[in-house]
Amino acid sequence: MVENNRTTVMEFILLGLSDDPGQQPVLFASFLIAYLLGLLGNLLIMTLISIDPALHSPMYLFIATLNIVDIGLISSAVPKMLINIYTNKKAISFVACIAQLYFFVFFAGSECVLLAVMAFDRYVAISLPLRYSVIMRTNVCLDLVLASFTISFLHALLHTLLMARLSFCGPNRILHYFCDIAPLLKLSCTDTSINELVIFTEGSLLVMVPFLAVLISYACILVAILRIQSTKGRYQAFSTCSSHLTVVTLFFGTLMFMYFRPLSSYSLSQERMVTVVYNVLAPMLNPFIYSLRNKQVKDSMRRVLGLP
Template sequence: MEKANQTHVSEFFLLGLTSDPQQQMWLVVLFLAMYLLNVIGNTVIIAAILGDRRLHSPMYFFLSNLSLVDICFTTVIVPQMLVSMLMQNKAIPFAQCIAQMYFFVAFGITDSFLLAVMAIDRYMAICNPLHYTTTMSPRHCVLLVAMSWVVSHFHSLIHTLLMARLSFCGPNTIHHFFCDVQPLLTLSCSDTSINEVLAFTEGSLVIMSPFLFIVVSYVWITRTVLRVPSGRGRYKAFSTCSSHITVVVLFYGTIISVYIRPSSTYSVTKDRIVTVIYTVVTPVLNPFIYSLRNKDMKGALRKVIGKAEQPGPSFSPNRMTSSEQAGAE
C-alpha cells in the first residue's frame, strides 16, 4: 500500500554550478571554450597518430583510444550543461538522466583501464625491451583495448540496472551539474544499501585495480631506470613516462577523493568542484601534456596542420619510436 501511494519521479532538476545568471554566462563561455579545445585537441591527436606511420606503435595506439574516450567522456556532460544554462531549463527526463549516468561511468572507467594499459606498455618497453615486440603485438594491443571497453560498459550496466530499480518519489532536485551515482542515491526513497555496497566494493575494485597496476608498473620502472649508469640515460627513460604520470595523478587524484568513500560523506560544494577537474579540465589538458614534450608527436602535429615533413618508414606496429627506444636503453 505504501508503494502504491508513492509518485514516481518522471524528471530531475539539475541545479548546476551556480544559479546566478551573470556567473552562468561566463561559465557558458568558459566551458564551451574548454569543450571545443578538448574535441579539437584530441581529434588532432587521433589524426596525427593515424596519419604518421612513425606513430603506428602500441603506445600511440593506446593514446589514440584515450583521446577518443576523452572526447566521449566530456561530450556526455558538457553539451547538456551548456544547454541547461543557456535555455534556463534545468529539467532532465528520468530516462535521459539514467542514460547520462551510464555513459559517464562507462567512459570514466574505460579511461582508467586505458591508463593502466599504457603503464603496462611503458613497463614492457623499459623493463623488458627484448620481449616488447612479442608481448605488445597488434593482437594483444587490440585485446587489451577491447577488454577495457567491455569491462567498463559491463560495470556501468550493473550500476545502471540497480539504479533503475530504485524508487524516486521526491524531492527531484540534483545538487550537481550532471546525473552522477552518488547524488541520485541520495534522492531515492527506497533501500539503496545494495547500490552502496556494490559501489564501495566492486566499484572500488574496478577503480583501484588499474591504479594498482599503474603503481606496481612504475615501481619496477623506477628500479630499472635507477640501474642505468648514465644520468642522461635515466633522464631519457623517465621522460618517456612523465606525460603519463602527470595524467594519472590528475585523473586518479580527483576520482579517488570523490568515489572511494561512503555516500554519507558526500559534499555538494567540494565534490562539484573536484568533479569539474576530471570531467572537463583533465581531458582538455591531455593533448597538451602528451604533445609538448614528445618530439615524435610534435612532428606529426606539424604534418597535420599542413607543414612539410619527410615521409616516415614503412608501417610497423611493433616497432618502438625513438623516444621509446631511448627509454628502453
C-alpha cells in the same frame, strides 16, 4: 503518476554549478571553451597518429584510444550542461538521466583500465626493450583495448541497472551539472544500501586494481631506470613516462577523492566542483599534456603542418 500516496519522479532538475544568474554567461563561456578545446585537442592527436607512420606503435594506439575515451567522457555531461544554461531549462527526463549516468560511468571506467594498460606498455618498453615488439604485438594491444571496453561496459551496466531499480518519489532537484551516482542516491526514497555496497566493492575494484597496476608498473620502471648508467639515458626513459604519470595523477587522484567515502560524508555543494577536474579538465588537458611533452608528437605535428 501516484502510487501509495507518493509521486513518482519522471524528470529531474539539474541545478548546475551555480544558481546565480550573473554567473551563467561566465560558466557557459568557460565550459564551451573547455569542451571545444577537448574535442579539437583529442581529434588533432588522433588525426596525427592515424596519418603519420612514425606514430604507428602500441603506445600511440593506446593514446588514440584514450583520445576516444576522453571525447566520450567530456561529451557525457558538458553538452547537456551548455544546453541547460543557454535555454535556461534545467529539466532532464528520468530515462535521459539514466542514459547520461551510463555513458559517464562507462567512459570513466574505460579511462581507469586504459591508464593501467598504458602503464604496462611503458613497463615493457623500458624494462624489457628487446622483447617489446614480441610482447606488445598488434593483436595483443587490440585485445587489451577490447578488454578495457568490455570491463567498463559491464561495470557501467551494473551500476545503471541498480540505479534504475530505485524509486524517486520526493525532491527531484539535483545539486550538480549532470546525473552522477551520489546525487541520485541522495534523492532516492528507497533503500540504497545495495548500491552503496556495490560502489565500495565492485566500484573500488575497478579503480583500485588499475591504480595498483599502475603503481607496480612504475615501481618496476623506476628500478629499470636506476640501472641505466648514463644520465641522458635515464632522462630519456623517464621522459617517456612523465606525460602518463601526469594524467594518472590528475585522473585517479580526483576520482578516489570523490567516491571512496561513505555517502553520508559526501558534500554535494562543495565537491561537485571536484568532478569538473576528471570529467572536463582531464579530457581537455590530456592531449596537450601528451603533445607538449612528447617530442615524437611535436615532430609529427611539424611534419604534417609543413613547419621547419
